[in-house]
Amino acid sequence: YAGTTVEYTTGTLFAGGRRVELVDVPGAYTLEATCKAEEVARDFCTRDRADLLVNVVDATNLERNLYLTLQLLEKGIPTVVALNKWDIAARRGIAIDVAELSRRLGVPVVPVVAVSGQGLKQLVEKVAAAADGTVPAPRFAAVDHAERWHIIGHISQEVQTISHRHPTLLEKLEDASIQPASGTLIAVLVLAAAFGVIRWLGEGLIRWLFEPLFTRLYGPALRWLAGLIPVGWIRTLLVGSSPGFMESFGALTTGVYIPVAVVLPYIVSFYLVLGLLEDAGYLPRLAVLLDRTMHRLGLHGYAAMPLVLSCGCKVPGVLALRVLETKREKFIALALLLMAAPCLPQSAMMVSLLAPHGAGYVLLAFAILALVAMINSLVLNRLVPGESPEIVMEIPSYQLPHAGTMARKLWFRVRTFLLDAAPMIALGILIVNVLEMLGVIALLGALARPLVVGALGLPEAAVGVVLLGFLRKDVSIALLAPLGLTARQAVTASVFLAMYLPCVATFFVATREAGWRSVARLLALTLAWATLAGWLIKVLWRT
Numbered sequence: 001y002a003g004t005t006v007e008y009t010t011g012t013l014f015a016g017g018r019r020v021e022l023v024d025v026p027g028a029y030t031l032e033a034t035c036k037a038e039e040v041a042r043d044f045c046t047r048d049r050a051d052l053l054v055n056v057v058d059a060t061n062l063e064r065n066l067y068l069t070l071q072l073l074e075k076g077i078p079t080v081v082a083l084n085k086w087d088i089a090a091r092r093g094i095a096i097d098v099a100e101l102s103r104r105l106g107v108p109v110v111p112v113v114a115v116s117g118q119g120l121k122q123l124v125e126k127v128a129a130a131a132d133g134t135v136p137a138p139r140f141a142a143v144d145h146a147e148r149w150h151i152i153g154h155i156s157q158e159v160q161t162i163s164h165r166h167p168t169l170l171e172k173l174e175d176a177s178i179q180p181a182s183g184t185l186i187a188v189l190v191l192a193a194a195f196g197v198i199r200w201l202g203e204g205l206i207r208w209l210f211e212p213l214f215t216r217l218y219g220p221a222l223r224w225l226a227g228l229i230p231v232g233w234i235r236t237l238l239v240g241s242s243p244g245f246m247e248s249f250g251a252l253t254t255g256v257y258i259p260v261a262v263v264l265p266y267i268v269s270f271y272l273v274l275g276l277l278e279d280a281g282y283l284p285r286l287a288v289l290l291d292r293t294m295h296r297l298g299l300h301g302y303a304a305m306p307l308v309l310s311c312g313c314k315v316p317g318v319l320a321l322r323v324l325e326t327k328r329e330k331f332i333a334l335a336l337l338l339m340a341a342p343c344l345p346q347s348a349m350m351v352s353l354l355a356p357h358g359a360g361y362v363l364l365a366f367a368i369l370a371l372v373a374m375i376n377s378l379v380l381n382r383l384v385p386g387e388s389p390e391i392v393m394e395i396p397s398y399q400l401p402h403a404g405t406m407a408r409k410l411w412f413r414v415r416t417f418l419l420d421a422a423p424m425i426a427l428g429i430l431i432v433n434v435l436e437m438l439g440v441i442a443l444l445g446a447l448a449r450p451l452v453v454g455a456l457g458l459p460e461a462a463v464g465v466v467l468l469g470f471l472r473k474d475v476s477i478a479l480l481a482p483l484g485l486t487a488r489q490a491v492t493a494s495v496f497l498a499m500y501l502p503c504v505a506t507f508f509v510a511t512r513e514a515g516w517r518s519v520a521r522l523l524a525l526t527l528a529w530a531t532l533a534g535w536l537i538k539v540l541w542r543t
Helices: 036-045 059-074 086-091 098-105 120-131 145-159 169-176 180-228 232-239 254-280 283-296 301-310 314-323 327-340 344-357 359-383 403-437 440-455 462-468 473-478 487-499 504-514 516-542
Strands: 009-015 018-024 053-058 079-084 094-096 109-111 160-162
Touching (some): 009 120, 079 098, 098 145, 180 232, 180 283, 232 403, 254 283, 254 301, 254 504, 301 314, 314 403, 327 359, 359 487, 403 440
Antiparallel strands (some): 094 160
């Protein structure tokens, strides 16, 4: 939305032979906006003057939702009320007289079940009627806050009947999942299972789909293309100088291989699991559970999901920061994400490097990363101006996800990655290639030698590995194995490489999301913390 970082979704619907543009604005309970998202919703409804408003009302919480409905009707805009979650309301013993509600509001009311599509045909018919001008105009006069609630209470009492019944097992589970003790146990089990599925599915897609695709189809096509390029430096920029997709570092080899064959499988697997947890109704409960802890770090509970996502791959984690409302939160969350959440391949390489020295060194390295990241977040929470907004959210009932809805959301998210993030990765690799040809990379290597050898106490051969870490962190950590590092050097190198700079893919995606200035400040911050942590490990280990 113009002038904000808030996003909205648009689509096209053909209703009654007419083409209708749909705009899905951020959710709100009132036109008295308390955040940017609600401001966008209010402006769409009032300033931008929509031809018709489809007000989605939760049938399980009729009284709370009708406040916004009355405000919209007072604005005199043609409105259709979609009474959603009709099936859940029935299971809870809630009966609503739709005809009476429609009569009292003076607008059409259509019961729907959005996840299954029930009632959507009737809703489209009402939208078509609005296009023909047959939807009645709202008749509510503007009233004050107290009078509005009085009207809502009267309407709810007249149209809604609630039958007493005992809570079901699913409802007991809903309550247990937001209690501190039982909710924490459930969260650990859910996150462990989710992470396992993401890893299993992501690795499976790489092994059985994307690797064969690149090896058998894309590779031969590139070799044929390389033979058609007569100029050597252009060929190097586009397809690289080495045969492997990862090692060649060309814009059309590594620049395509990383986003498609390395990152995309984890994007698909993560968003599939995320969509499952989202549609099942679990994510708001996780956000509530983690809200108190995250507030101490300058964030709120919503920031937990980008951090979890980043444990698979940082690129989707950075993209998921869009759920945060303020620039302050995004800055702190991005710093925490870059420092405390090694991606899955990087974590695997750290384990393989440190495990021969003992399992304790593996735990030590990850503990240092978590400790430094938390200290950094606590410091930023005090230094970065602004406040973290309180988390006020509706906790939905658990429900069975709808496969079609999940598939569509997965496609939207994957398409966003392919159109927005993937080209940035290829462009970034092209830029790095140009810098290498101009001798800038060699100059950086000479500048990095005092840091790597002097401050961190690593061998001279590690200088090139540190520079490679900007391009591929997991590969750079793997290249430390032949250097014969001591336990102290292995821990130092692992912590430094995990923290000092993001990989090229994350860098360019973060730049697009947060802007050059914010990312430049973050890079200086992470490099300083990584250097301090590595130097302290060297000094304290000796004592």
